[in-house]
Amino acid sequence: MSTPTTSHWGAFRVRAGAGDTLTVEPHPADPAPSPLLGNVAGGLRHRTRVARPAVRRGWLDDGPGPTDRRGRDGYVEVDWDTALDLVAAELDRVRREHGNAAVFGGSYGWASAGRFHHAQSQLHRFLNGFGGYTGSRNSYSLGTSLVLLPHVVGDAEEVLRNASSWPTLTEHTELLVAFGGVPAKNVFVTPGGVTRHSTPGHLRRLAERRVPVVLVSPLRADLPADLLAGTDATWLPVVPGTDTALMLALAHTLVAEGLHDRAFLDAYTTGFDVLSEYLFGGTPKDAEWAAAICGIDAADIRALARRMAAARTLVTVTWSLQRAQHGEQPVWAGIALAALLGQIGLPGGGFGHGYGSMGDVGDHGPNRRLPWLPQGANPVRDFIPVARIADMLLRPGDTYDYDGERRTYPQARLVYWAGGNPFHHHQDLTRLRAAFGRPDTVVVHEPHWTSTARHADIVLPVTTSLERDDVGGGRRDTHLIAMHRAVDPVGEARDDHAILAALADRLGFGDAFTEGRTPRQWLRHLYDGWRDDLRAEGHDVPDFDAFWAAGEYELPAGPTHFTLFEDFRAGRTSLKTPSGRIELYSATVAGFGYPDCPGHPAWLEPDEWLGAPAAARFPLLLIANQPDTRLHSQLDVGATSLAGKRAGREALHVHPLDAADRGILGGDVVRVFNDRGACLAGVVLDDGLRRGVVRLPTGAWFDPVEEPGGRLLCVHGNPNVLTGDVPSSRLSQGCTGQHALVEIAALTAPPPPVTVHHPPSLERSSA
Structure with a gap:
């Protein structure tokens, strides 16, 4: 009998066999199941599972305090009562001596797809009941856009969650x-x-209709093969980080040749005159100017602008472009370019942000709230932008700019992390490792011995989704899934909820945290409240027992056809900007006085791109994008992820001519390096890259070796040992982990072994 469940990469069913065998079957209604399902079985009982609570030897010997031993120490396994007593006592000490703001509740990450056993929700509910904590805002994926878009179109969620349907x-x-x-x-x-992955089918339909597509990217693989195979597909291999210059030149051509829609601009935007002055004043931002920056011929730029003006054109910008220095600019420039065409709010035209960045962008599944766990209110007002964790830990008391405010970094004495891996998400891992040495104590909930677990003082083993009951579903998902427990917990793993409930009991607010409910009673309670809302709308929704027995409930369908900003264009709504319109120039942003984010879209040269002075020493531009073989770093030990590696290390894609210039062959293990650090990777020759560009996906579990000077070499191929920990701008403080200048070289000696797929040194407590 198969067990229903779901995950961030889709719904599936699990069949547990004899011994430890596990069979994973895609949901029968899924037309395009995710290849990432291939990681599930191998990750469940991998040797890297945290079997028992473990405490870092140095913390046991010396007590709480800053140390350089995190990430270098062995661990002592202890029983649950000992571990929970230690965590509760340390939380209480930090609160008494330093206040609740000294507790940083990290919990940034995807963790479980379940609505109740969602690590971030559970931890934040616990810390709010504890009296509050310093938290984080925004995300690594969209930290820049989430701050910029409200200034330009009034609402980030409208753009990100209600994109024109496929x-x-x-x-x-x-x-x-x-x-x-x-x-x-x-x-x-x-x-x-997502129960039904529909985007691949919609992309095929675009190809069948032979819709002309222009790919603007240094990576040919950024467009599906079906679309690239079309006779009208065009690949413009732009210099990485220069999309804004190209957009501005397209805008210049539209205005110079009278191809812009002045009536739309007058009715629906503000600030065109300021933008026009920037395009034509000083150094004109024309096609010749942009060609020298972005590497696309001026004639091709002008021809593209004319094609765009002559057709119903969708301008779409991936999330990846804003994960770079000055990442606000391509998003703002893309909106401005679409506004000049005058097609925003028209079916098939306008602007999109994130098609191909996430499975639900453009999806037309029902857009309704799913069951959710209340987290309560956080009485602590301190927070940091999510990508500034190393700054907070290394520079407490320093001030910084953020979205018009002048803020101060708090001093975090205790870091509590559940449901995430900052040693995947964050940049400049040498710096992050030093930052993790600053708190008194680091507590981590983890199923596996990831790098974050190996930099903790107390590691509490938690169950995976397959080891507990839950209710799951995604944004615009077609189904709510009953996530039945498929297997017993591995080792002594416990649910996040059970761990936090035990801590809450020790700290005096256990009843308030659990509200007297067991996890199964919580599932029923959350489902019943959600069911009541749907029944009030006239929908026939089964009771919890019937839903649980069926394994799923198909949600009432929503509209299939909708267009971003169609109500705005029709005059039914205005935007939540000061002008009520699209702000091509924002007086608010201009008033902040940030030189790295002026009041209109602009070309601002990044510190690291192929035209920078540093490229003389590091002549290759590394793109550290999302992997094909896993979600972030999740289940890096799974079969699909392991199959994508070369010589047991992450695969580095290199243009054959760039490899030949360095005497490198496909399959070689090479050193990728810059002044921040280095990593080892296995070479894949790929002529689908612009020359001078290499691609090394994120997510390989960090496996550091210290080199002279204190820099770190990741022998497994984590690119964030190379990326810079600098903000996108003073406006958003978003991450810039997409690009880094590097050089690569063949190894002259056998490479160190990969060790991260084995547990750290462990001993059992004799107490």
Whole structure:
């Protein structure tokens, strides 16, 4: 008998066999199951599972305090009562001596797709009941756009969650101009999961209609093969980080040749005159100017602008472009370019942000809230932008700018992390490792011995989704899934909820945290409240017992055709900007006085790109994008992830001519390095890259070796040992982990072994 469940990469069913065998079957209604399902079976009982609570030897010997031994020490396994007593006592000490703001509740990550056993929700509910904590805002994926978009169009969620539907695009779009492409590898992933992966089918329909597509990316693989095979597909291999210059030149051509829609601009935007002055004043931002920056011929730039003006054109910008220095600019420039065409709010035209970045962008599944666990209110007002954790730990008391505010970094004495891996998400891992040495104590909930667990003082083993009951579903998912427990917990793993409930009991607020409910009673309670809302709308929704027995409930369908900003264009709504319109120039942003983010879209040269002075020493531009073989770093020990490696290390894609210049062959293990650090990777020769560009996906579990000077070499191929920990701008403080200048070289000696797929040194407590 198979057991229903779901994950961020889709719904599936599990069949537990004799011994430890596990069979994973895609949901029968899924037309395009995710290849990431291949990681599930191998990750469940891998030797890297944390079997028992473990405490770092140095913390046991010396007590709480800053140390350089995190990430270098062995661990002592202890019983649960000992571990929980230690954590509760340390939480209480920090609160008494330093206040609740000294507790940083990290918990940034995807963790479970379940609505109750969601690590971040559970931890934040616990810490709010504890009296509050310092938290984080925004995300690594969208930290820049989430701050910028409210200034430009009034609401980030409107753009990110209500993008024009794929059926609308497949019927009406006449030209798709995709800055950053529409990467097929990302459409299998959505927070909470997708039961029916529909995006691949919509992309095929675009190809069948022979819709012309222009891919603007240094990576040819950023467009699905079906679309690239079309006779009208065009690949513009832009210099990485220069999309804004190209967009501005397209805008210049539209205005110079009278191809812009002045009536739309007058009715629906503000600030065109300021933008026009920037385009034509000083150094004109024309096609010749942009060609020297972005590497695309001026004639091709002008021809593209004319094609865009002559067709129903969708301008789409991937999330990846804003994960870079000055990442606000391509998003703002993309909106401005679409506004000049005058097609925002028209079916098939306008602007999109994130097609190909996530499986639910453009999806037309029902857009309704799913069951959710209340977290309570956090009385602590301190927070940090999510990508500034190393700054907070290394520079407490320093001030910084953020979205018009002048803020101060708090001093975090205790870091509590559940449901995430900052040693995947964060940049400059040498710096992050030093930062993790600053708190008194680091507590981590983890199923596996990831790098974050190996940099903790107390590691508490938690169950995976397959080891507990839950209810799951994703944004715009078609189904709510009953996530039945498929196997017994591995080792002594416990649910996050059980761990936090035990801590809450020790700290005096256990009843308030659990509200007297067991986990199964919580599932019923959350489901019943959600069911009541749907029944009030007239829907026939089964009771919890019937839902649980069936294994799923198909949600009432929503509309299939909708267009971003159609109500705004029709005059039914205004935007939540000061002008009520699209702000091509924002007086608010201009008033902040940030030189790295002026009041209109602009070309601002990044510190690391192929035109920078540093490229003389490091002549290759590394793109550290999302992997094909896993979600972030999750289940890096799974079969699909392992199959994508070369010589047991992450695969580095290199243009054959760039490899030949360095005497490197396909399959070689090479050293990738810059002044921040180095990593080892296995070479894949790939002529689908612009010359001078290499690709090393994120997510290989960090496996550091210290080199002279204190820099770290990751022998497994984690690119964030190379990326810079600098903010996108003072406006958003978003991450810039997409690009880094590097050099690569063949090894002259046998490489060190990969060790991260084995547990750290462990001993059992004799107490």
